[in-house]
Amino acid sequence: MVVVLFDGALGFFREETLFGLLSGVLGGVLAGSPAEAWAALRTGLGTQVTVREFLFGVEWSPIIRPRSYGVLPLLWGTMLIVVGSALIAIPVGTATAIYLSEYADRRVRKVVKPTLEVLAGVPTIVYGFFALSFITPIIQRFFPGTGTFNVAAGAIVVGVMIIPMVSSLSEDAMSAVPDELRNAAYGLGATKFEVSTDVVVPASLSGVMASYILAISRAIGETMAVTLAVGMQPNITLNPLEQAQTMTAYMVQIGISDVSVGSIGYQSLFAVGLLLFVMTLGMNLLSLWIKGRYQEAYR
Numbered sequence: 252m253v254v255v256l257f258d259g260a261l262g263f264f265r266e267e268t269l270f271g272l273l274s275g276v277l278g279g280v281l282a283g284s285p286a287e288a289w290a291a292l293r294t295g296l297g298t299q300v301t302v303r304e305f306l307f308g309v310e311w312s313p314i315i316r317p318r319s320y321g322v323l324p325l326l327w328g329t330m331l332i333v334v335g336s337a338l339i340a341i342p343v344g345t346a347t348a349i350y351l352s353e354y355a356d357r358r359v360r361k362v363v364k365p366t367l368e369v370l371a372g373v374p375t376i377v378y379g380f381f382a383l384s385f386i387t388p389i390i391q392r393f394f395p396g397t398g399t400f401n402v403a404a405g406a407i408v409v410g411v412m413i414i415p416m417v418s419s420l421s422e423d424a425m426s427a428v429p430d431e432l433r434n435a436a437y438g439l440g441a442t443k444f445e446v447s448t449d450v451v452v453p454a455s456l457s458g459v460m461a462s463y464i465l466a467i468s469r470a471i472g473e474t475m476a477v478t479l480a481v482g483m484q485p486n487i488t489l490n491p492l493e494q495a496q497t498m499t500a501y502m503v504q505i506g507i508s509d510v511s512v513g514s515i516g517y518q519s520l521f522a523v524g525l526l527l528f529v530m531t532l533g534m535n536l537l538s539l540w541i542k543g544r545y546q547e548a549y550r
Contacts, residue, residue: 305522311485313519314510322523324485328495332477335406335491336413336470341463344417351418352425353447364419371415379479382408387480394492400482403491408476413466420465424458425451457542464538468531474499498527
């Protein structure tokens with residue numbers, strides 16, 4: 252998959268090519284020459300678009316004239332969904348995990364935990380239709396004039412989607428905390444709430460933080476739900492009631508369009524896909540680093 256993304260992105264960037272850019276940067280760093288690495292970054296790549304234009308341009312229209320290739324509108328739409336969904340999923344998922352780990356009896360846990368895991372496996376297009384048919388009408392009732400597609404509906408539905416991931420993984424981490432820590436806190440006169448928040452959560456922080464990062468990574472890569480809920484209009488806005496477009500939604504748009512193979516519009520699909528791959532890879536590596544870092548602290 253990575254090879255396909257790199258190969259497709261080559262036709263999008265300037266003549267030095269993506270491989271030339273990476274080899275120039277890495278070669279300059281390894282040779283101890285930051286100046287050469289910086290020069291490689293400034294040069295840009297391929298026959299069409301520079302790296303600076305792609306990463307920092309504020310207009311995205313690779314198909315319709317006048318064409319522009321700034322990916323910031325797509326990146327902005329993706330980040331709006333990520334931030335909005337995280338504001339919903341992290342507190343709700345963490346509270347659910349604390350309840351299941353510290354307060355719920357075994358019978359409740361046996362029912363709720365599998366239910367959460369089943370919800371995590373529901374096809375995302377179902378969540379997309381749920382956003383269109385249920386969440387958006389509620390938003391329109393409170394905010395008349397809101398369009399069918401809007402960022403708020405997408406953020407809410409993605410937040411609901413990733414709650415099971417946060418709660419399930421966090422509960423696993425909290426359940427793994429040794430009972431000796433709980434009993435020691437109770438012996439000092441701590442209440443159940445104090446034990447949960449001041450002992451269990453800090454002791455399981457590595458797993459809890461990893462669940463947050465993995466859930467955010469899932470939100471970044473979500474496709475069908477945000478395509479149906481948010482729309483396909485690249486837009487840099489802070490208004491959650493407006494339409495926008497995420498990177499994954501753009502990839503769907505190109506996939507179902509009649510763009511000819513080899514054209515700049517077609518090659519932009521791979522450039523966006525490569526950026527998405529780098530982002531999700533970075534999030535996953537960050538989760539592994541955080542998990543290892545805090546696990547060491549509590550051994």
